[in-house]
Amino acid sequence: MPKDDWANTYYNIAAYQQLEEFENSLNYCKKAEDIWRKTLSKNSVRFMEIHQCRGECLMMLEQYKEAIVEFTQALSLLNSQVWPRIEITSDIAECYLMLGDLPNAKLYFIQVLEYLEKWEETEAGMRLHILLNLCEIEKHLGNFMESEDYYQRAFQDAQQSKDPELISIVSTYKIQ
Numbered sequence: 001m002p003k004d005d006w007a008n009t010y011y012n013i014a015a016y017q018q019l020e021e022f023e024n025s026l027n028y029c030k031k032a033e034d035i036w037r038k039t040l041s042k043n044s045v046r047f048m049e050i051h052q053c054r055g056e057c058l059m060m061l062e063q064y065k066e067a068i069v070e071f072t073q074a075l076s077l078l079n080s081q082v083w084p085r086i087e088i089t090s091d092i093a094e095c096y097l098m099l100g101d102l103p104n105a106k107l108y109f110i111q112v113l114e115y116l117e118k119w120e121e122t123e124a125g126m127r128l129h130i131l132l133n134l135c136e137i138e139k140h141l142g143n144f145m146e147s148e149d150y151y152q153r154a155f156q157d158a159q160q161s162k163d164p165e166l167i168s169i170v171s172t173y174k175i176q
Helices: 003-017 022-039 045-060 064-076 082-099 102-118 124-140 144-161 164-175
Strands: none
Touching: 022 045, 045 064, 045 082, 064 082, 082 102, 082 124, 102 124, 124 144, 124 164, 144 164
């Protein structure tokens, strides 16, 4: 089998196994990366995918600082692709949130909102999740007016979506 085929196989195994066996996935990512380093340019999108996959595995292993490093490397390899930027930036925000680093979590969640505005397709559920995270961050930081502003935006988005599940999420959140 040609080396590129082996690299694709290793990467596919890593991507599909990551939900069950994160550490094995990290090993397969390494094997794919080693092969691709010999055959692809250093700016290949495949390396972005490797860093993203590795970041997701580390995130699931609750190694948030290491995951942030991988996600940051993945972002550095992106060009104008909006959706991967949304996903990766959101993952970085989630890692900071899990680390309790609210200022950085806030910064990255705000970036995700900006990217979502550029995205052609609506992602009401993701936007709602981010707005409610920002609402909670602001509340913990003592910024109650900003917290209420984010809640109101989430409420308006849920109402505009006419999705009963999203409306329920926002209504339930306010009660808490």
